Amino acid sequence: MSTRLGQRTLVLAVALLLVACGGEEAAAPGTDEAPIVAADGHVPHVVVTMNVLADIVEVAFGELIEVDSVMPRGVDPHSFELSATAAERLIQADLIVINGLNLEENVLPIVESAASDGVPVLEIAPQVDPITYTDIGLDDDTTMLDPHVWTDVSRMTSVPGLVAEALIAAAGLDEDAAAILTERAAAAQADLLALDAEIEQLLADVPTERRNLVTNHHVFGYFAERYGFTVIGAVIPGGTTLASPSAADLADLVTAIEDAGVPTLFADASSPTQLVDALANEADLEVEVVSLWTESLSPVGEGAATYEEMMRDNATRIAAGLRS
Numbered sequence: 001m002s003t004r005l006g007q008r009t010l011v012l013a014v015a016l017l018l019v020a021c022g023g024e025e026a027a028a029p030g031t032d033e034a035p036i037v038a039a040d041g042h043v044p045h046v047v048v049t050m051n052v053l054a055d056i057v058e059v060a061f062g063e064l065i066e067v068d069s070v071m072p073r074g075v076d077p078h079s080f081e082l083s084a085t086a087a088e089r090l091i092q093a094d095l096i097v098i099n100g101l102n103l104e105e106n107v108l109p110i111v112e113s114a115a116s117d118g119v120p121v122l123e124i125a126p127q128v129d130p131i132t133y134t135d136i137g138l139d140d141d142t143t144m145l146d147p148h149v150w151t152d153v154s155r156m157t158s159v160p161g162l163v164a165e166a167l168i169a170a171a172g173l174d175e176d177a178a179a180i181l182t183e184r185a186a187a188a189q190a191d192l193l194a195l196d197a198e199i200e201q202l203l204a205d206v207p208t209e210r211r212n213l214v215t216n217h218h219v220f221g222y223f224a225e226r227y228g229f230t231v232i233g234a235v236i237p238g239g240t241t242l243a244s245p246s247a248a249d250l251a252d253l254v255t256a257i258e259d260a261g262v263p264t265l266f267a268d269a270s271s272p273t274q275l276v277d278a279l280a281n282e283a284d285l286e287v288e289v290v291s292l293w294t295e296s297l298s299p300v301g302e303g304a305a306t307y308e309e310m311m312r313d314n315a316t317r318i319a320a321g322l323r324s
Contacts, residue, residue: 036064036177038094044171046163047093049104049111050077051297052150053124053159055307057097060160060188064180065167068093070107073297073305076270081106090114095170097163101125101147120170127162128155136221136231151294152222153196153311160185160192195308196226202315203227210322212260214253216267216276219294227315232256235265235276254282264288264321269304270296290321 035043045066048054054069061067070086071077077099082090087110090096098104098111100123115121130145149155164185168178211229213220217236224231233253257265257279267276269291280287292314293304304310 033063033180035066036173036180038171038173038177044094044167044173045092046095046097046167047089048097049107050099050295051075052295052307052310053097053099055297056150056156056159056188056192057163059191059306059308060163060184061181064184071104071296073299074270075296076268077103077295078105080104082110091117091119093119095119095163095167096121097166098123099125099147099149101130101145101149103147120166122162122166124159124162125149128158131221131225133218133221136224146218146221148219148295149222150307151220151311152226153192153199154226155222156307157189157192157196160188191308195311199311199315200227202312203319206319206322209261210263212262212322213318214257214262214265215294216265216271219268220266232260232262235279250279250282253279257287262287263324264290266290266292266294266318266321268292268294269298270294288321288324290317292317 038044043066045068046057046061047068047070048057049070051069051071051073054067054071058067068089070082070089071080090110091114093114096111096114096119098107098121102108103125104111111121125145125147128149130147130149132143132145134143136146161182164178164181167173168181173181212232213224213229214232215234218231218234220229221231223229233256235250235253256262263286265276265280265287267289270293276289280289293302293310294314297306297310298304303313
């Protein structure tokens with residue numbers, strides 16, 4: 001983890017300790033409270049592009065505000081296209097929250113149009129210490145910032161506070177409403193810090209020589225940096241699922257898998273796995289393919305229906321796959 005991010009997390013931990021010492025001042029996420037209202041009497045409406053971020057916002061502020069995700073469960077955020085109804089929800093929002101760094105490639109024109117009409121837009125990824133693909137040892141996109149920030153839970157501890165601050169300004173909330181949102185953001189941050197520590201513990205017994213990741217595309221750069229893994233490569237080059245691998249790309253990746261003795265390849269459940277399966281068949285090893293929910297929440301009941309479930313389930317599957 002970078003020094004700047006470590007300093008931010010340390011400051012946050014101290015701040016949360018002070019909040020905790022204040023007794024009952026910070027309400028825990030999920031408690032039953034009446035919605036807050038803006039100056040004109042309406043309940044503030046936050047529209048989030050991707051469902052992973054929407055869940056973080058919903059858990060933090062759920063019954064206090066209206067939270068809406070335009071991407072349904074199980075979709076690829078790189079290729080998702082808005083319906084007319086979803087576009088209308090964006091335009092009418094009090095605040096739009098996007099991941100950014102070009103993750104939502106087909107949604108950005110509508111977001112930009114809404115912003116030009118005066119709808120405030122909060123872009124998360126640029127504010128949580130983004131890295132480039134070169135930072136994790138990859139050379140296929142040397143200057144491109146990696147948008148997959150949510151795979152590092154410690155970076156997501158900033159999200160509730162960022163959303164609270166942006167919504168207070170966007171909806172013109174009074175001091176009482178602002179205080180409620182701020183307190184709830186602190187409580188949600190504490191829960192995310194606990195989740196980050198849990199993920200670290202779930203991965204702790206993966207041997208150093210086994211901490212090599214191969215995925216269907218480059219989604220785990222932040223995860224690798226935070227939790228001590230190395231990204232060997234990906235079937236689809238670059239940071240988007242819309243690219244295509246060449247024969248040379250696949251041949252190089254097969255060699256890397258064989259050299260590192262990678263026992264398991266990981267494919268996102270929202271994307272087709274044929275390429276990963278084909279690659280596994282090419283490697284001169286017994287290589288398993290394990291499905292993970294990485295860029296979308298799963299349907300309810302499939303193990304990754306919330307951000308917390310998704311990160312815990314992925315860590316459990318990665319640890320099991322790499323120990324085997």
